[in-house]
Amino acid sequence: MGKKALKAADDTEASVDMSPMIDCCFLLLIFFVVNATAITVKKDKNVKMPTAVASDELKKANGLIVVNVFNPDKMKDSSYPAGTIWASDERKGFSNEAELEEYLKTRKEELEKKKNEKGQEFEEVRLYIRGDATAPYKYTNKVITAAGKNGITNIVFGALPTK
Incomplete structure (x- = not known):
């Protein structure tokens, strides 16, 4: 065989199989979706929310302190002492204003510390009051x-949309 025939036989086309790379990308995508931490608002089923025409869904839960306010006369769950206010994230009741103020101060400091350390996306600490309609x-x-005593001025009142 001549040189031209050998050269033509050596020219083979190289190709890359993309299917393993696509599989790897899908696996990584599934891994990150499953491991993503969604920040949600803890809701107490005992709070019967009021309705409002102009209510909207709470979009961002970052920087949120959730407090439930109950009607002591209509408490169904005996684990709630009458006339108390409850922190939703710790299921902790407050028997006086000093305890509530200390809790709000501590939670605000914790959230601001997390914001500074981790660069979380929220402008300021907000208080979300989930009050019973009655x-x-x-x-x-x-x-x-x-x-107000702790400098929390952004307050969100929870309400359900009117049907």
């Missing part, structure tokens, strides 16, 4: 006053 305002007022 709860007297005096309990909600205690929460608002305690928040």
Whole structure:
């Protein structure tokens, strides 16, 4: 055989099989979706939320302190002492305003520390009040006053959309 015939026989086309790379990409995607931590608002089923025409769903839970306000006369769960305000994330009740103020102060400091360390995406600490529709305002007022004493000025009131 001549040189030209040998050269033509050596020219083979190289190709890369992309299917293993695609499989690897899908596996990584599934891994990150499964391991992503979703921040959700803890909801107490005993709070019967009021309805409002202009209510909207809470989109971001970053930087949120959730407090439940109950109607002490209509408590169904005996584990809740009458007339108390409860922190949703710790299921902790407050028997007086000083305890509530200390809790809000501690949670605010924790959230601001996490924001500075981890660079979480929220502008300021917000208080989310989930008040029972029949709860007297005096309990909600205690929460608002305690928040104001701790410099929490962004307060969100929970309500369900009117059907």
